[in-house]
Amino acid sequence: MSFRSWCAGKNTNLIFPNNPKRELILQTCKYPKVQQMCGSSNTLISTNDENLFSTTGNYNFTSDLFQKTNDPVIKLYCGYYHHLIATESGRVFCMGGNNTNQFPNLTNGTISELTEQTFFKKNNLKVIDFSGGEYHSLFLCDNGELYGLGDNSYFQLESNPSTIQKKEVPVHSNKRNEVTLLSENVKLISNGLSNRHTLYITEDNTLWTQGWNNYMQCGVESTKQKVETPTIIKYLDTKNINKMCTGFELSVIMIDNSEIYTAGYNLSNGHDIKVSAFTKLKFFNNIPIKQISTGSRHCLVLAEDNKLYGFGEGKCSLPFHNSPREIELPEYDFDQELAIGSCCYSIFIYTAQNTGVIKDFQNLYESQEFTDYQINEVKVHKSILEFRLDIKIEKAQEILKQYTKKELDIFLRWVYFDKIIDKELILSICDKFGISSPNEKNLKNDLIKLYKDEDSKNFNVLVKDEDYDDENDEDDEDEQSGFEEIPVHKFILLARSGLFREMFKNINENEKNINKITDYSKKSIESLEILFKYFYTNTIELTADDDPILIVEELSDATExxxxxxxxxLNGELKKIQSQFKI
Structure with missing residues (x-):
C-alpha cells in the first residue's frame, strides 16, 4: 500500500521539496503507516508501528522509543518551537526547542518525559489533553484541572478566580516558568497552532476566552488588543461544542460535527474584516465533518466523505480566500482515508493506513459480535483466523493456546486489522505459522486474493431474478425458485454491512447453520455482484459488459x-465511475 501526502504553503517546515509557488503538490510519503502529522518550525510524524519521525526543521531524527516501551503515541501537538507527545498510558513527552525555558531539562532535538520535570507525576495527575502555543503549553488533567506553562505576555495563561477554589490565584506575570493552575472543572480546551489566546469549556458548559485579541479572535468585542482576564462567551450552544481550534488571528469552533463558527480574521471580497463574535459558516450546513485544523489565518475542514474544504488566508496558492471552497487533490483515488494538518503558513493532507476495510474488521473484533470459537478465553471468528493464517482452526489453536490472554489480544489485533503493537511478539507467533513478516502480509491484499478464490466461498446471497416468470412456475414449491445465487464469505457480510448483521441477528436457532440469505433490495444481480466485490476490495472496477449508468443509479443509496x-x-468510488464515463 502506498502512502501519499499533499502539501502547500511557505516552504520552510514541511516534508515536500522546494515549492516556490507554494502550490498544492502531491508526493509519495516516505514514512509508512502515518497516523498523525503536525508541525510549525518542524514537522512531527508518528506511525502505526510506533515510530516517531521529526523532519525538515531544526532537528531531524527517527525514534522507536514508543515501540520499545509498548506505549503507543495517541496524540501529537506542535507549538511554535516545541512538540508535545502523549501516549496511551497517560505519559507526556516534549521535544524540540526551549526558547522560553518552559522545560529546563530539555536538550534541543531530544525527547524528554514531561511528567518527570513537573509536578504531574508527583501529584498523581494524568494529562488527557494538551495544546502547544507559540511560547506556551496547556495541560488538561483527568480531574478537570487545567494548567499552563510558558510565556504569558498576551494574558493567555491568566488563572480564573471564578472557577478556582483550591488556592489563591497568582498575580499577573509575563512568565509561567512553573506549572500554574488556570481553572478547575474544565472538560474541553482549544487546540491550535502557534496561538496566543486560549479557549476552554468548564463542566457547567461555560465557554471562557482570554489572550491576544488584535483581530477579535477571542470572540468578544474589546477596545484593547488583549483580553486580560478570563471572559465568558454567552451566545453559543456551548454544551454541544466538540472541537475548538485557535490560530494566530483566527478561532474556529465546531458544534455536533456539523456546524462551524469562526471569529477573528476574515477575508471578504479581498478586504480584511475583524469578526468579533463567533459567526456560523452556512456553507457547511448538512455536511458531516470529521476533522478541522487551523494555521495562522486559515482553516482546513475534512468531511466524513473525505472531501476537503478550506477558508481564510494562507501562504499558499489555494482558491479559498473569500469563502469556504472544496480543495481538489491531484490524483487522489478515494481508496484511502485522509487526515489533515496545518502549520502557521502551510497545510498538509495525507493518506492514513486505515481504509474502510481495516476499520470494519477492527470494529468486528472489538464488538465481539458473531464470534464462534474460543482460545484461552478469547473469543474469535473461526473463518477469519483460518483465512488470515491459512490453517485450520484446530491447528491454529494448538499453536495459540500457549499464549496469555494479553498476548493473544496483541496478535489478534494484527490478524484482524494489521495493528502491530508488539512487533517481536507478533514476529515470533507469525514464524510458527510460516509467515515471514507481518508487515508484508496485510489484510487488504489478503482480501483481494480471497475474492479471487471462488472455491473458498461457502455462503450465498440469494437475489431475485427479475426475468423469472412467477406465473409459469405456480406448481414449483421451492421457495428459492426465481432466485440466483452470488457466492460470498459470510464473515465479509458480517464485517462490512450493518444490514446483514441485523439479518443474521434475527435468524432463529434452527437456522443458525444456514448457508444462504436473501437480499431484498430489488437491485440487479449485476449491481450486487459489483457491490459484494467492493466489500472485498474497497474499489469498483467495471468490465466492458457492465452498465455504468445502471451501477451508479442502483448503488447510489447502497451506503445507507x-x-x-x-x-x-463507496460514494467516492461511484463518483470516480461518473467521472470516468462522464455520467
Whole structure:
C-alpha cells in the first residue's frame, strides 16, 4: 500500500521539496503507516508501528522509543518551537526547542518525559489533553484541572478566580516558568497552532476566552488588543461544542460535527474584516465533518466523505480566500482515508493506513459480535483466523493456546486489522505459522486474493431474478425458485454491512447453520455482484459488459441501505465511475 501526502504553503517546515509557488503538490510519503502529522518550525510524524519521525526543521531524527516501551503515541501537538507527545498510558513527552525555558531539562532535538520535570507525576495527575502555543503549553488533567506553562505576555495563561477554589490565584506575570493552575472543572480546551489566546469549556458548559485579541479572535468585542482576564462567551450552544481550534488571528469552533463558527480574521471580497463574535459558516450546513485544523489565518475542514474544504488566508496558492471552497487533490483515488494538518503558513493532507476495510474488521473484533470459537478465553471468528493464517482452526489453536490472554489480544489485533503493537511478539507467533513478516502480509491484499478464490466461498446471497416468470412456475414449491445465487464469505457480510448483521441477528436457532440469505433490495444481480466485490476490495472496477449508468443509479443509496460505516467510501468510488464515463 502506498502512502501519499499533499502539501502547500511557505516552504520552510514541511516534508515536500522546494515549492516556490507554494502550490498544492502531491508526493509519495516516505514514512509508512502515518497516523498523525503536525508541525510549525518542524514537522512531527508518528506511525502505526510506533515510530516517531521529526523532519525538515531544526532537528531531524527517527525514534522507536514508543515501540520499545509498548506505549503507543495517541496524540501529537506542535507549538511554535516545541512538540508535545502523549501516549496511551497517560505519559507526556516534549521535544524540540526551549526558547522560553518552559522545560529546563530539555536538550534541543531530544525527547524528554514531561511528567518527570513537573509536578504531574508527583501529584498523581494524568494529562488527557494538551495544546502547544507559540511560547506556551496547556495541560488538561483527568480531574478537570487545567494548567499552563510558558510565556504569558498576551494574558493567555491568566488563572480564573471564578472557577478556582483550591488556592489563591497568582498575580499577573509575563512568565509561567512553573506549572500554574488556570481553572478547575474544565472538560474541553482549544487546540491550535502557534496561538496566543486560549479557549476552554468548564463542566457547567461555560465557554471562557482570554489572550491576544488584535483581530477579535477571542470572540468578544474589546477596545484593547488583549483580553486580560478570563471572559465568558454567552451566545453559543456551548454544551454541544466538540472541537475548538485557535490560530494566530483566527478561532474556529465546531458544534455536533456539523456546524462551524469562526471569529477573528476574515477575508471578504479581498478586504480584511475583524469578526468579533463567533459567526456560523452556512456553507457547511448538512455536511458531516470529521476533522478541522487551523494555521495562522486559515482553516482546513475534512468531511466524513473525505472531501476537503478550506477558508481564510494562507501562504499558499489555494482558491479559498473569500469563502469556504472544496480543495481538489491531484490524483487522489478515494481508496484511502485522509487526515489533515496545518502549520502557521502551510497545510498538509495525507493518506492514513486505515481504509474502510481495516476499520470494519477492527470494529468486528472489538464488538465481539458473531464470534464462534474460543482460545484461552478469547473469543474469535473461526473463518477469519483460518483465512488470515491459512490453517485450520484446530491447528491454529494448538499453536495459540500457549499464549496469555494479553498476548493473544496483541496478535489478534494484527490478524484482524494489521495493528502491530508488539512487533517481536507478533514476529515470533507469525514464524510458527510460516509467515515471514507481518508487515508484508496485510489484510487488504489478503482480501483481494480471497475474492479471487471462488472455491473458498461457502455462503450465498440469494437475489431475485427479475426475468423469472412467477406465473409459469405456480406448481414449483421451492421457495428459492426465481432466485440466483452470488457466492460470498459470510464473515465479509458480517464485517462490512450493518444490514446483514441485523439479518443474521434475527435468524432463529434452527437456522443458525444456514448457508444462504436473501437480499431484498430489488437491485440487479449485476449491481450486487459489483457491490459484494467492493466489500472485498474497497474499489469498483467495471468490465466492458457492465452498465455504468445502471451501477451508479442502483448503488447510489447502497451506503445507507446496507448500513455501511461512515468511513467507507463507496460514494467516492461511484463518483470516480461518473467521472470516468462522464455520467
Amino acid at each position: 441501505y446496507y448500513q455501511l460505516a461512515k468511513f467507507c467510501n
